[in-house]
Amino acid sequence: MSVRAGERALGKAVSRRGERTLGVLSAIALLGAMVMALFVTPPDAEQGQVFRLIYVHVPSAWLAYLSFAVVLVASIAYLRTTKTRWDRLAAASAEIGVVFTILTLVLGSIWAKPVWGTWWTWDPRLTTTAVLLLIYLGYLAVRRMTDDPRRRGTWSAVVGIVGFVDVPIVHLSVVWWRSLHQAPVVAKVAPRMAPVMAWTLVLSVVAFTLLYAYLMVLRLRVGRLEEKAVAEALSPRIGAAAAKAAVGG
Amino acid sequence: MSVLLEARAIAAKDLRIEVRGRYALAAVLPFAATLLIVFGLALGPGRATLQTTAPALLWLAVLFASVLSFRRSYEAETEDGALEGLALAPIDRAAIFLGKAAAVTVQLLLLEAAVLALVAVLFGLSVGSDPALLICAFVLGTMGLSAVGSLFGVLEASPRAREAVFPLLVLPLAVPVLLAGVKATAAATVADTGAAAVTTRSGWSWLLLLVAFDAVFIAAGTLVFGYLLED
Numbered sequence: 001m002s003v004r005a006g007e008r009a010l011g012k013a014v015s016r017r018g019e020r021t022l023g024v025l026s027a028i029a030l031l032g033a034m035v036m037a038l039f040v041t042p043p044d045a046e047q048g049q050v051f052r053l054i055y056v057h058v059p060s061a062w063l064a065y066l067s068f069a070v071v072l073v074a075s076i077a078y079l080r081t082t083k084t085r086w087d088r089l090a091a092a093s094a095e096i097g098v099v100f101t102i103l104t105l106v107l108g109s110i111w112a113k114p115v116w117g118t119w120w121t122w123d124p125r126l127t128t129t130a131v132l133l134l135i136y137l138g139y140l141a142v143r144r145m146t147d148d149p150r151r152r153g154t155w156s157a158v159v160g161i162v163g164f165v166d167v168p169i170v171h172l173s174v175v176w177w178r179s180l181h182q183a184p185v186v187a188k189v190a191p192r193m194a195p196v197m198a199w200t201l202v203l204s205v206v207a208f209t210l211l212y213a214y215l216m217v218l219r220l221r222v223g224r225l226e227e228k229a230v231a232e233a234l235s236p237r238i239g240a241a242a243a244k245a246a247v248g249g
Numbered sequence: 250m251s252v253l254l255e256a257r258a259i260a261a262k263d264l265r266i267e268v269r270g271r272y273a274l275a276a277v278l279p280f281a282a283t284l285l286i287v288f289g290l291a292l293g294p295g296r297a298t299l300q301t302t303a304p305a306l307l308w309l310a311v312l313f314a315s316v317l318s319f320r321r322s323y324e325a326e327t328e329d330g331a332l333e334g335l336a337l338a339p340i341d342r343a344a345i346f347l348g349k350a351a352a353v354t355v356q357l358l359l360l361e362a363a364v365l366a367l368v369a370v371l372f373g374l375s376v377g378s379d380p381a382l383l384i385c386a387f388v389l390g391t392m393g394l395s396a397v398g399s400l401f402g403v404l405e406a407s408p409r410a411r412e413a414v415f416p417l418l419v420l421p422l423a424v425p426v427l428l429a430g431v432k433a434t435a436a437a438t439v440a441d442t443g444a445a446a447v448t449t450r451s452g453w454s455w456l457l458l459l460v461a462f463d464a465v466f467i468a469a470g471t472l473v474f475g476y477l478l479e480d
Contacts, residue, residue: 079473131421131424134421135418135421135422137417138414138417141418142404142414145404145407145414151407154476154477157476158473158476158477159401159418161469161473162422163422165465166422169461170424170425173424173428173429173458174424176432176454176455177428177432
C-alpha cells in the first residue's frame with residue numbers, strides 16, 4: 001500500500017467517524033428537543049397541547065428554506081465552475097428540502113385543523129410554501145430528464161436559481177391576492193413566548209439543523225458512490241480512474 | 250444595439266416558421282377553444298357563475314395553450330440539428346433567448362385576442378369597460394410568461410422531453426402571472442357600478458407586479474440562457 005493510498009484510507013475513516021459523530025449529535029439534540037417540547041414546556045394558554053407542534057413545524061419550515069438557499073448557492077457555484085461537487089451538493093440539498101417542505105405542509109395542516117377549523121387555508125405563507133414544493137418537485141424532475149451529468153448539472157442549476165428568485169414574487173402576489181379582498185384572518189403566533197418555550201424552539205431549530213448537516217453528509221456520500229458505480233458500469237477500466245476523480249472532485 | 254438586431258432576426262425567423270406552418274392556428278387555438286368549452290360545460294349554464302369565473306378561465310386557457318406554443322417554438326429547433334446551428338451562430342446567446350421570447354409573445358398575443366373574443370361571447374364578459382388596463386395586463390403578462398417558457402423550452406429539445414416535466418416547471422413559476430392577470434382582467438372587465446373606480450385602481454397596481462416579474466425573468470433568462478444552450 002502506497003503512502004497516498006494509506007492517507008486516503010485514513011481520511012475516509014476519519015470522515016466516516018465524523019459522519020457518525022454528527023449523527024449521534026443530531027440524535028441527542030433531537031431527543032433533548034423532544035423531551036423539552038413534550039414534558040418541560042407548558043401547554044399553550046389558548047391552544048393547549050396542539051401548540052407543541054410549533055417545535056417541529058417551525059424547524060421544518062426553516063430547514064426547507066435553508067435547503068433551497070443552499071441549492072441556490074450551489075447552483076450558482078456550479079454554473080461558474082462546472083465542478084461536479086457543487087451539483088452533488090445542490091441535488092442533495094434539494095431532496096432534503098423537498099422532504100422538509102412536505103413535512104412542513106403536513107404538520108401545518110394537522111395544526112390548522114383544530115386551531116383554524118380547516119386543513120387548509122389560502123394564507124400567503126401556506127400558499128407560497130405549496131408553490132415552493134411544486135417548483136422543487138420540478139427541479140427534481142428536471143434532474144431525471146437526462147443521464148448526461150454535465151447537462152443535468154447545468155439544467156438543474158438554472159432551475160435552482162430561477163426557482164429561488166421566483167419565490168419572493170410568488171409570495172408578494174399571493175399576499176396581494178388575499179389582501180385586496182379581505183384582511184388575512186390567520187392570527188400570527190403569540191407575540192411574546194414564555195422563555196422556556198422560546199428556548200425549546202431554539203433547541204429544536206439547532207437539532208433540525210444538525211439533522212440537515214447529517215443527512216447532507218450521508219446524501220453526498222451516496223451521490224459519490226452513485227457516480228462511481230455509474231462510471232465503473234460504463235467502463236470497468238476507465239471507470240476506476242473516473243471514479244477516483246469523482247471521489248476527489 | 251447589435252443584440253437587439255440579432256434578437257429581431259431570430260424573432261423574424263420564428264414568426265416566419267409560424268406563418269408558414271400555421272401550427273398556432275391549427276392546434277393551439279382549437280386547444281384553447283376546447284378548454285373554454287369544457288370549462289363552460291363543467292361550471293354549468295348559470296350565467297352569473299360563468300361571468301364571475303370568466304377572467305380565471307380565460308387566463309387558465311392562455312396558460313395551458315401557451316405551454317403548447319413554447320414547445321412548438323423549440324420543437325422546430327430539434328429537427329436537422331437546427332439548435333446546434335443556433336448555438337454555433339456568431340451571435341449573442343442572450344439574443345437567441347430574447348428573439349424566441351419576442352416571437353412567442355407576438356403569437357400568444359394574437360391567440361389571446363381570439364380567446365378574449367371567445368370568452369366575451371361564451372361567458373358574457375364585458376371587455377369594453379377598461380380596454381387600456383386589459384391590454385396592458387395581457388401584454389405584460391404575456392411577456393413574463395414567454396420569458397419563462399422560452400428559457401425552459403430548451404429542455405424540450407432533449408430526447409426525454411415527452412414527459413410532463415415542462416408544464417410542471419412552467420406553471421408553478423408562472424403563478425404570479427396567473428394571479429396578476431386574473432385580478433387585472435377582472436378589474437378591467439367589471440360592469441360599470443359605483444365600486445368600479447376602486448376596483449380599477451387595484452387592477453393597475455397588479456401591473457406593477459407583472460412589470461417586476463417581467464424584469465426578473467427577462468434578466469434571469471438573458472443571464473443564464475447561454476448555459477442551457479451550451480451543450
